[in-house]
Amino acid sequence: MTENWAFVAIFALLSLSIPLIALGMSWALRPKRPGAIKQSTYECGLETVGETWVQFKVQYYLFALIFVLFDVETIFLYPWAVAYGKLGLFALGEMFVFLGILAVGLIYAWRKGALEWV
Amino acid sequence: MLDLSPDWGVILTHFAPELILVIGALGLLSYDLYVRGKDGLQPWITLGVLLAAALATGWLYTMDPAEVFEGRSAGEVFRSGAFLSDSFTHFFRLMSVLTAGLVTLSGIAYMRGKTAFKGEFYAFVLFAALAMNLMAGANDLIVIALGIEFLSLVSYILTGYIREDRLSIEGGLKYFLYGSITSAAMLFGLTYLYGIAGSTSLPVIAEAVRQPENLVVTHLSTFIVPAALFLVLAGIGFKVAIAPFHQWSPDAYQGAPTPVTAFLSVGPKAAGFAVMMRLFITVFGTPELSATWLGVLGALAGLTMILGNVAALTQSDVKRMMAYSSIAQAGYMLVGIAAFGGTALMGTTPLGAVLFFILAYLFTNLGAFAVIIAVDRLTGSSSVSAFAGLSKRSPFLAIALTIFFLSLIGIPPLSGFFGKFAVFGAAVASDMFGLAVVGVLTGVVSAVYYFQIVKTMYFGDPAEGGALRPSPGVVFVVATALVMTLIIGLVPQPFIEIANQAVTALEPIAGSMVAR
Numbered sequence: 001m002t003e004n005w006a007f008v009a010i011f012a013l014l015s016l017s018i019p020l021i022a023l024g025m026s027w028a029l030r031p032k033r034p035g036a037i038k039q040s041t042y043e044c045g046l047e048t049v050g051e052t053w054v055q056f057k058v059q060y061y062l063f064a065l066i067f068v069l070f071d072v073e074t075i076f077l078y079p080w081a082v083a084y085g086k087l088g089l090f091a092l093g094e095m096f097v098f099l100g101i102l103a104v105g106l107i108y109a110w111r112k113g114a115l116e117w118v
Numbered sequence: 119m120l121d122l123s124p125d126w127g128v129i130l131t132h133f134a135p136e137l138i139l140v141i142g143a144l145g146l147l148s149y150d151l152y153v154r155g156k157d158g159l160q161p162w163i164t165l166g167v168l169l170a171a172a173l174a175t176g177w178l179y180t181m182d183p184a185e186v187f188e189g190r191s192a193g194e195v196f197r198s199g200a201f202l203s204d205s206f207t208h209f210f211r212l213m214s215v216l217t218a219g220l221v222t223l224s225g226i227a228y229m230r231g232k233t234a235f236k237g238e239f240y241a242f243v244l245f246a247a248l249a250m251n252l253m254a255g256a257n258d259l260i261v262i263a264l265g266i267e268f269l270s271l272v273s274y275i276l277t278g279y280i281r282e283d284r285l286s287i288e289g290g291l292k293y294f295l296y297g298s299i300t301s302a303a304m305l306f307g308l309t310y311l312y313g314i315a316g317s318t319s320l321p322v323i324a325e326a327v328r329q330p331e332n333l334v335v336t337h338l339s340t341f342i343v344p345a346a347l348f349l350v351l352a353g354i355g356f357k358v359a360i361a362p363f364h365q366w367s368p369d370a371y372q373g374a375p376t377p378v379t380a381f382l383s384v385g386p387k388a389a390g391f392a393v394m395m396r397l398f399i400t401v402f403g404t405p406e407l408s409a410t411w412l413g414v415l416g417a418l419a420g421l422t423m424i425l426g427n428v429a430a431l432t433q434s435d436v437k438r439m440m441a442y443s444s445i446a447q448a449g450y451m452l453v454g455i456a457a458f459g460g461t462a463l464m465g466t467t468p469l470g471a472v473l474f475f476i477l478a479y480l481f482t483n484l485g486a487f488a489v490i491i492a493v494d495r496l497t498g499s500s501s502v503s504a505f506a507g508l509s510k511r512s513p514f515l516a517i518a519l520t521i522f523f524l525s526l527i528g529i530p531p532l533s534g535f536f537g538k539f540a541v542f543g544a545a546v547a548s549d550m551f552g553l554a555v556v557g558v559l560t561g562v563v564s565a566v567y568y569f570q571i572v573k574t575m576y577f578g579d580p581a582e583g584g585a586l587r588p589s590p591g592v593v594f595v596v597a598t599a600l601v602m603t604l605i606i607g608l609v610p611q612p613f614i615e616i617a618n619q620a621v622t623a624l625e626p627i628a629g630s631m632v633a634r
Contacts, residue, residue: 108151
């Protein structure tokens with residue numbers, strides 16, 4: 001029992017020390033010549049504008065919600081596809097019910113104008 | 119192993135009320151999208167769907183399970199399933215349909231012009247009824263968790279439904295934050311139950327905890343089971359608003375649109391108690407196992423009755439007062455569950471007493487809320503002062519609310535009296551004198567705050583004198599609730615039988631697993 005825990009302790013120490021050593025060595029060995037450009041925030045190669053605390057358009061949020069809907073659908077479709085051979089007609093019917101309910105949700109969002117960027 | 123060749127006819131038959139509600143709710147959403155101009159039909163479609171679900175439930179009620187399953191009883195066929203369609207479920211199916219129907223009827227005039235999202239409102243009412251059905255029949259931890267979560271999400275949305283009203287938003291947000299935390303606690307508890315039994319199915323868990331040597335985790339089970347049950351109790355206790363998980367309810371009740379408040383005071387409570395009974399009685403209902411949670415449940419019942427009734431004394435808003443009043447009523451129901459091992463009294467089993475109590479409470483409370491909905495709509499306020507002089511402005515509403523309050527206090531010829539009598543009788547029969555005494559004493563305290571309103575209605579001076587004309591929907595609901603409150607009070611026997619029959623479906627599952 002305790003021997004097993006010793007392995008965990010050794011691995012914990014090792015995994016802690018490896019990044020520390022790597023970072024520490026590069027810090028000790030690298031040349032240090034800071035400049036204005038080097039210290040600026042890196043963001044896609046463009047210069048940053050304004051502060052980080054800005055208000056986002058609320059529609060991002062709506063899009064994210066709809067995205068999550070279909071993301072979950074995809075996740076649910078994968079195991080279904082894998083197990084389809086064993087489940088047969090039952091699963092086919094089940095999945096169409098699931099997709100049907102999702103479709104109602106999509107049509108709802110569509111008709112309510114959630115997909116239009118204003 | 120998963121049985122993939124079931125009899126589809128049988129399964130779909132027994133899902134009929136739920137299927138009707140799903141199709142109805144989705145259909146209502148679609149109707150709202152494509153049919154413009156015919157405004158005002160949505161509540162009637164809702165009522166039609168609810169009526170169809172009620173008829174389907176009644177049809178299932180009359181069906182003899184043994185015949186349907188060719189000699190095998192419904193219990194045998196569905197015992198291993200995730201959803202049970204037995205007389206216990208049927209009872210709560212009727213409760214959910216009744217709640218949704220009465221709330222819809224009394225809310226039509228109130229919701230008119232209050233929101234731009236009218237069709238969705240009624241669709242959510244149908245979804246709420248569906249979620250309650252799922253909770254009532256849940257026979258699997260996953261269905262329990264999903265059912266509670268489903269009903270919670272619908273309740274949060276309904277509570278914060280009026281976006282222009284800050285109180286509504288605040289109530290919805292508090293409800294949501296509180297609910298998320300208790301949901302997390304409950305899920306944590308459910309994982310422990312799964313962990314010790316290796317299955318999410320209630321009958322399998324029941325089997326496992328009755329034979330501790332077969333548990334997946336044996337050496338910790340004496341500690342884990344009570345801890346897990348307490349965590350689960352936090353989640354269910356939040357839904358039914360028992361102390362100390364009640365803090366959300368006054369704010370949510372006050373902020374929510376009044377018809378939603380009416381729904382919250384009955385719907386989630388009934389469904390929550392259904393889950394609590396199914397889980398605690400069928401799985402952990404043996405004398406040895408129930409010793410781990412009966413004490414906690416009894417203590418919470420006492421705390422809930424005291425806190426609800428005392429805190430209601432100082433409220434100046436009637437919706438807030440009703441929030442504390444319904445917390446106290448949940449305490450009374452909890453007494454019946456805590457006394458479930460007791461002997462039968464006056465023809466009711468203790469659990470039958472709880473169901474009878476819920477039935478009586480449903481009509482009385484929804485009737486009282488119909489009056490509050492009307493006063494809130496016509497005066498624009500739900501503070502106690504809005505009820506001043508109601509006896510002159512609308513004698514019908516005033517006398518009706520007085521009778522509902524008398525029933526909630528538990529005055530003899532009314533339904534509330536027999537509910538309380540059955541529940542406290544069960545407590546006495548199982549030697550829980552303390553709980554019965556606390557219940558009766560706090561019942562006396564409750565008379566004070568109910569009569570404060572009655573006094574204001576009859577002797578207060580109204581701010582303005584005009585007569586109040588309640589909408590036809592409200593009049594219908596108040597009249598129905600009045601009739602039912604009187605009938606259940608005067609002729610309780612048939613309703614006691616319905617409640618007892620519903621509970622028999624609950625108990626054999628516990629009884630047949632292991633000889634008591």
